[in-house]
Amino acid sequence: MSTEIKVPELGDFHDVPVIEILVGVGDEVDVETPLLTLESDKATMDVPSPVAGKVEQILVAIGDHVDEGTPIVVVAETAGASASPSGQSQPAAAAPSAAAPAGAAAARASSAGVPGSTGPAPAAAPPAAPAPTRPAYDAQVVVIGAGPGGYTAAFRAADLGLKTILIERYERLGGICLNVGCIPSKAFLHAAKTLSDAEEMGAHGLHFEAPTVDLEALVGWKDEVVVQLTGGLAQLAKRRKVEVVTGVAEFIDPHALRVGDREITFENAIIAAGSRPVKLPFIPDDPRVIDSTGALSPSAIPGRFLVIGGGVIGLEMATVYDALGAEVTVVEMMDQLIPGCDKDLVKPLATRIGKRYAQVLTGTEVKAVTAQDDGLSVEFSNGQTEVYDQILVAVGRVPNGKLLAAEHAGVAVSDRGFIAVDAQQRTNVPHIYAIGDVVGQPMLAHKATHEAKVAAEVIAGVPGAAFDARTVPSVAYTDPEVAWMGLTETAAAAQDVKYEKQVFPWAASGRALGLGRPEGFTKLLFDPESGRLLGAGITGVGAGDLIAETVLALEAGLDAEDIALTIHPHPTLSETVAFAAEMQDRSITDLMPPRKKS
Numbered sequence: 001m002s003t004e005i006k007v008p009e010l011g012d013f014h015d016v017p018v019i020e021i022l023v024g025v026g027d028e029v030d031v032e033t034p035l036l037t038l039e040s041d042k043a044t045m046d047v048p049s050p051v052a053g054k055v056e057q058i059l060v061a062i063g064d065h066v067d068e069g070t071p072i073v074v075v076a077e078t079a080g081a082s083a084s085p086s087g088q089s090q091p092a093a094a095a096p097s098a099a100a101p102a103g104a105a106a107a108r109a110s111s112a113g114v115p116g117s118t119g120p121a122p123a124a125a126p127p128a129a130p131a132p133t134r135p136a137y138d139a140q141v142v143v144i145g146a147g148p149g150g151y152t153a154a155f156r157a158a159d160l161g162l163k164t165i166l167i168e169r170y171e172r173l174g175g176i177c178l179n180v181g182c183i184p185s186k187a188f189l190h191a192a193k194t195l196s197d198a199e200e201m202g203a204h205g206l207h208f209e210a211p212t213v214d215l216e217a218l219v220g221w222k223d224e225v226v227v228q229l230t231g232g233l234a235q236l237a238k239r240r241k242v243e244v245v246t247g248v249a250e251f252i253d254p255h256a257l258r259v260g261d262r263e264i265t266f267e268n269a270i271i272a273a274g275s276r277p278v279k280l281p282f283i284p285d286d287p288r289v290i291d292s293t294g295a296l297s298p299s300a301i302p303g304r305f306l307v308i309g310g311g312v313i314g315l316e317m318a319t320v321y322d323a324l325g326a327e328v329t330v331v332e333m334m335d336q337l338i339p340g341c342d343k344d345l346v347k348p349l350a351t352r353i354g355k356r357y358a359q360v361l362t363g364t365e366v367k368a369v370t371a372q373d374d375g376l377s378v379e380f381s382n383g384q385t386e387v388y389d390q391i392l393v394a395v396g397r398v399p400n401g402k403l404l405a406a407e408h409a410g411v412a413v414s415d416r417g418f419i420a421v422d423a424q425q426r427t428n429v430p431h432i433y434a435i436g437d438v439v440g441q442p443m444l445a446h447k448a449t450h451e452a453k454v455a456a457e458v459i460a461g462v463p464g465a466a467f468d469a470r471t472v473p474s475v476a477y478t479d480p481e482v483a484w485m486g487l488t489e490t491a492a493a494a495q496d497v498k499y500e501k502q503v504f505p506w507a508a509s510g511r512a513l514g515l516g517r518p519e520g521f522t523k524l525l526f527d528p529e530s531g532r533l534l535g536a537g538i539t540g541v542g543a544g545d546l547i548a549e550t551v552l553a554l555e556a557g558l559d560a561e562d563i564a565l566t567i568h569p570h571p572t573l574s575e576t577v578a579f580a581a582e583m584q585d586r587s588i589t590d591l592m593p594p595r596k597k598s
């Protein structure tokens with residue numbers, strides 16, 4: 001029997017546009033399966049199917065406006081599967097294993113170790129009473145953690161047609177990156193750049209009054225940015241029918257998790273539990289000692305401010321606090337700032353902050369910190385002792401792998417809390433995947449999102465899905481910014497890799513001069529044999545955006561000529577990438593071509 005399904009009562013809404021059609025002709029639907037999504041200026045609503053069966057016709061298109069009673073879909077009903085007379089929707093995909101423990105356990109066992117399978121085949125049923133379509137698990141994919149890794153994995157999995165549950169311990173989605181990492185720090189860094197730009201234009205004849213900083217308003221603006229973005233994620237989850245569960249997830253066994261008093265069974269799991277700041281054991285528990293999360297919600301700007309850790313996060317926060325008026329000292333144990341990055345790339349930053357900050361100490365350790373009434377007294381390994389009003393500890397992050405009871409699922413977690421994965425993001429338990437900070441360095445949001453898509457696609461059976469990116473670019477959003485990708489000179493020296501290097505100094509870039517920031521440079525490394533780009537490093541304002549072109553060039557296997565022959569808009573800093581490539585193929589005219597190697 002064919003049933004024409006109409007738009008149900010819509011309350012006060014009329015003439016509502018269809019924004020998404022969620023089924024196609026030939027799809028099997030259950031009672032309550034969402035058919036399409038309507039969106040008014042006030043709400044987004046799904047129209048569920050009142051019957052079970054096969055979709056025969058779709059009578060509307062995206063963009064059509066509908067009202068109560070508009071026919072939308074024709075479904076050939078499955079015998080004996082229509083809605084209950086009471087009109088209550090049937091639980092199409094509910095009832096966790098508690099309702100049928102033996103069956104669920106048996107089903108779990110049957111598909112364990114078969115990644116990408118869509119669960120056990122339903123038991124055979126007589127034709128008149130078809131087997132229920134209830135899945136053996138609550139979800140085909142459960143994702144633990146809603147940071148950039150977790151929400152991306154969940155959304156991609158849902159878009160690939162997998163029933164997905166996303167578990168996050170906090171009410172707000174977005175993880176570290178959106179709530180207390182990438183996004184709020186960049187909002188503050190924009191404010192810092194505005195302040196330092198205004199100050200520095202004084203040297204070029206543009207004088208402003210000393211700025212006043214309304215810290216409460218500034219923090220409020222940063223919070224708004226975060227709320228806007230994280231709220232958007234919640235909407236996107238809803239639109240995709242990703243069920244979001246709030247609470248701390250812990251494994252019970254290889255196919256079940258506990259979140260509060262709820263048990264959630266899953267066919268596949270993706271661990272995206274992220275990381276947390278490292279604490280230094282010898283630093284006293286004192287409200288004047290903060291981590292990056294505390295630094296992003298200041299109630300006052302300190303006078304004497306010590307940043308322990310000269311890595312990316314410490315230096316970004318130092319940039320903010322310096323611009324807001326703190327007297328900043330940075331101390332780094334290694335002999336250079338941003339350890340691991342090529343020294344030449346860090347030099348313009350070190351020079352600039354060397355002039356602006358109270359002190360920049362490299363190759364120096366903090367030996368002891370003592371809380372006093374007048375501040376925090378810090379003893380350095382160079383014999384110096386200083387007192388600070390506030391200390392930011394930014395010495396790295398530890399993965400959250402040990403906080404999941406992963407052993408109950410048989411997932412191996414290293415002593416440090418990392419979870420090892422293969423190129424398909426699989427852990428040692430084949431249907432459990434891990435992504436993002438919890439799997440290792442570099443702990444970066446764009447690495448997490450890339451891995452997330454790989455994991456979701458592997459589970460969905462997308463052919464060839466694997467992590468095979470040639471590089472994960474790194475950026476310090478300091479002033480100047482420092483960005484690098486692919487082969488670095490440091491790595492080339494360690495691994496004895498041969499390369500040819502070109503460096504274009506920004507002092508020869510009209511755009512950099514016009515910005516009053518000629519201290520940067522663009523460095524490209526090429527393979528002497530094939531001529532292809534191997535790596536790039538850029539230091540200067542906007543380097544984080546500029547590096548993307550070189551990542552594309554690396555992924556595409558381009559050589560210097562390809563880059564040089566690509567017309568770059570003038571005058572832009574992007575030209576510096578083309579100029580460095582022109583130096584390699586000696587077609588440069590803005591500088592003298594480098595001498596030919598004999």
Ligand SMILES: Cc1cc2nc3c(=O)[nH]c(=O)nc-3n(C[C@H](O)[C@H](O)[C@H](O)COP(=O)(O)OP(=O)(O)OC[C@H]3O[C@@H](n4cnc5c(N)ncnc54)[C@H](O)[C@@H]3O)c2cc1C
Binds near residue numbers: 249447
């Ligand atoms: C100050 C700062 C600035 C940064 N800036 C940048 C930047 O500019 N660019 C960049 O690429 N990276 C940046 N990062 C790093 C970036 O934030 C991380 O690499 C990224 O957030 C990692 O994503 P993830 O999904 O792996 O984990 P996270 O973002 O850490 O998310 C993990 C989520 O899992 C949840 N969770 C953990 N355990 C459980 C559990 N058992 N049950 C339920 N939920 C759980 C957590 O609550 C969290 O929400 C910055 C980090 C900081 C601290």
